[in-house]
Amino acid sequence: VVVEHDPQVMMNADRIIDMGPGSGEQGGSIVFDGTPAQILEAESLTGLYLKGRLRVDTSLSRVPEEAFRSWLTVKGAREHNLKNIDVSFPLGAISVVTGVSGSGKSTLVGDILVPALERSLGKAVACGDFDEIIGRSRISEVMFVDQSAVGKTTRSNPVSYVDAFGPIRTLFAGVPLARDRGYKPGDFSFNSGAGRCPTCQGAGFERVEMQFLSDVFLRCPDCDGTRYRAEIREVTINLDGRREVSVADVLEMTVDQACQYFRAEREIVRRLKPLQDVGLGYVKLGQPVSTLSGGEAQR
Ligand SMILES: [Zn+2]
Missing domain, CATH: 1.20.1580.10 (ABC transporter ATPase  like domain)
Structure with a gap:
């Protein structure tokens, strides 16, 4: 049994159980139970998105490349397996770092980019090996969102x-x-x-x-x-x-x-x-x- 949103995994399953119809109080029911072929014809939100009858509109907010005005550049990143690389991220835009498992994505972002910016904002954190980071004066706050738990206690709300x-x-x-x-x-x-x-x-x-x-x-x-x-x-x-x-x-x-x-x-x-x-x-x-x-x- 796999809990998964990824369409590729869903469409390769033998059986799909779709929960909903909404979130929180509006959820908690089974809205579809059947094969991948059948869910494409179902009226559940998952079915509508899988079939493409509903889609996430990403066109409105995309920043065209020529509109990138300022950049954040990491120079000489060489922690772990990183081969002394220079990387630039456009500011005011969403960037994705991708690659096969173990290729250095987390080292670049989690061990260098984030702690280097946090340091420049006065936080005492350990940071991976690199030469310099250019453009950081334009950053006023750094937020690192990962999958770790946010205080799994009954006291936090x-x-x-x-x-x-x-x-x-x-x-x-x-x-x-x-x-x-x-x-x-x-x-x-x-x-x-x-x-x-x-x-x-x-x-x-x-x-x-x-x-x-x-x-x-x-x-x-x-x-x-x-x-x-x-x-x-x-x-x-x-x-x-x-x-x-x-x-x-x-x-x-x-x-x-x-x-x-x-x-x-x-x-x-x-x-x-x-x-x-x-x-x-x-x-x-x-x-x-x-x-x-x-x-x-x-x-
Ligand atoms: Zn009481």
């Missing part, structure tokens, strides 16, 4: 990953009831502090060890899975004039709902926006990162 929870907690600490009671932003954290449920330590569930079976997670009976003490949940905000919302309610919002709800709070929206941009608008703010799919975690 989308809202904390993009640092949007800080300004949200500050918002709660600022309402009159919170100020009367002397609450600080830290009291609205579920990872530490006095505001989290003492029974489950803010996890929302309790781990029950089963002697011969894998552990079972049970909804915490004291906070009913909300992660917080009842007093903390009494503190509410009302940004849309319709509903009083507690910090526990915020963690239940999807990214799309939160962007709408906090639309007047620019800093919060600015931090949540990247999640929306990569198509994760349907993910809940408080959903543990450990429950995201491999592709979702990577994005």
Whole structure:
């Protein structure tokens, strides 16, 4: 059994099981089950793309070669098997480095290009052997996205990953009831502090060890899975004039709902926006990162 998006692998399978119809809450059903020949006639999204009745439109955003104005050039790259090569990457464009396994792609990008740029931005990192990198003054930030896990703990979730929870907690600490009671932003954290449920330590569930079976997670009976003490949940905000919302309610919002709800709070929206941009608008703010799919975690 192979989990795979690659059309070549799919079309060479003996049987295809297609899941969907959408992502997250909109997924979870089998939308097609049959042979590769049959899926070409199916109405599932996968079938429509395989047959070519739907296609990814790449024409709009492609940068023509003559429009490349500035470049990033690595000179004398010679880490591992690299043969003292010079490579230029156009800026403001998408470049692909390809080649057979073991040919030096990861060494060039992961061991030289990325750490060399990080170094020039003041980060102390180990870097492979090369002479110089030209054009780096045009780079203000480096982001290396690979397939490694993004903290596979039940404590990490989308809202904390993009640092949007800080300004949200500050918002709660600022309402009159919170100020009367002397609450600080830290009291609205579920990872530490006095505001989290003492029974489950803010996890929302309790781990029950089963002697011969894998552990079972049970909804915490004291906070009913909300992660917080009842007093903390009494503190509410009302940004849309319709509903009083507690910090526990915020963690239940999807990214799309939160962007709408906090639309007047620019800093919060600015931090949540990247999640929306990569198509994760349907993910809940408080959903543990450990429950995201491999592709979702990577994005
Ligand atoms: Zn609890």
